[in-house]
Amino acid sequence: MRAVVQKSFGGPEVLQVAEADKPAPLGGEVLVRVHAAGVNPVDLAVRAGVLPLLGEPPFGVGWDISGVVEAVGPGARFRPGDEVFGMPFFPRAATAYADYVAVPSRQVARKPASLDHVAAASVPLAALTAWQGLVDAAALGEGQRVLIHRAAGGVGHFAIQIAKAHGAHVIALTSAANADFVRELGADEVIDYRTTDFTEAVSGLDAVLDSNSEGERSLSVLRPGGTLVSIMEHWNTELAARVEAEGRRFAGISVEPDYASLEAIAALIDKGLVRPHVSETVPLEEAARAHELVGSGRTRGKVVLTVA
Known part of the structure; x- marks a missing residue:
């Protein structure tokens, strides 16, 4: 599969698309085929080494995902084909800018029915x-x-x-x-x-x-x-x-994964009381450009990577 990784701290140019092994879900986990991944300011801070959450590179940044469950581990609370969104593992590595992510099933929630994957990926963090x-x-x-x-x-x-x-x-x-x-x-x-x-x-x-x-x-x-x-x-x-x-x-506040709150947010979205604003969508291969956009400080709402 494809995954965006970096081998050193630095500017957006350190982000590179590489081939990686497709993960397998463990007990209580789901394998999500990522359709879109949100980009947040914290991603930029971690990439640059300003916020050393993940230690020394190499690693992959990104936490917001929206996609479809492809496989499940024993005891997971979803089934293949379910559409989910979430912010898994934060503040530990999730490597969300990737084709697939294996995540604990209680760190994601059902995607709001009224949103496509791009809009949903802008929501969690x-x-x-x-x-x-x-x-x-x-x-x-x-x-x-x-x-x-x-x-x-x-x-x-x-x-x-x-x-x-x-x-x-x-x-x-x-x-x-x-x-x-x-x-x-x-x-x-x-x-x-x-x-x-x-x-x-x-x-x-x-x-x-x-x-x-x-x-x-x-x-x-x-x-x-x-x-x-x-x-x-x-x-x-x-x-x-x-x-x-x-x-x-x-x-x-240091945000943490919380499927119950995600479900409450999804309910507000489907009632029309909350709507995400996506200012730009960028292909996965251009993750560096997405970081430049967020780093400009001039974007309204969110920037989202399209993955599948």
């Missing part, structure tokens, strides 16, 4: 991050007010919709160029980060979803008891201590 931050950690509910950083990005555009599906009032922080986009997703208010200091524009919020290392400044806009959900600074114990000392809650 970003939507699970938003879900685990806003629903699990912040317990966001009816009438609560939340600020979402980088609202037009992969995590952000799902966060807007998940928050709205739970009855929240959403304030989106983005550029003027993306204002209409985030409003279409459901944002109630939009702040242009290039012209407005958000700390002067809002206050007394129930939650902030920070994916931009703005935890220190975001603290000032939270009400007492409000929750700072931090993606980029989930490791920051000093920030966590300050948040708690000021009577707010700190929730550092």
Whole structure:
């Protein structure tokens, strides 16, 4: 089979398509014929060695997949022919940019019926991050007010919709160029980060979803008891201590596989309450170009590799 691998840290050019052995599913695993694979900023950080999750190369990056179950190991919860999507193994290696991936069956869920594989592959890591931050950690509910950083990005555009599906009032922080986009997703208010200091524009919020290392400044806009959900600074114990000392809650999010939450997200998608936005599709052989697109910082939603 084909798999995208790298033999050294570096820029997008280190990604190469190579021949690899087709995996066999172990007990509780399914062999997925990958039809599409999502590309996330974390993929770029691991490739460059900025985030050394996988140790030294060689290895393959990528975690988001959507495809069809081809074979199952003993005790797996799917059957051949089932369409599934998920984010297996994160933060360990999944080598998702490949023709086949063998994964634990409880780390994938049935693909939303309303989505094709390309759209489905854009969902897992970003939507699970938003879900685990806003629903699990912040317990966001009816009438609560939340600020979402980088609202037009992969995590952000799902966060807007998940928050709205739970009855929240959403304030989106983005550029003027993306204002209409985030409003279409459901944002109630939009702040242009290039012209407005958000700390002067809002206050007394129930939650902030920070994916931009703005935890220190975001603290000032939270009400007492409000929750700072931090993606980029989930490791920051000093920030966590300050948040708690000021009577707010700190929730550092490092996303993890969770089929139950994926099923809940899929249900919202099939009800029309959440829709992924795929800005670009790129063939597997051009994985380097996909990384260049994501690395530009100008993409709305997600970039997806087409595999089969």
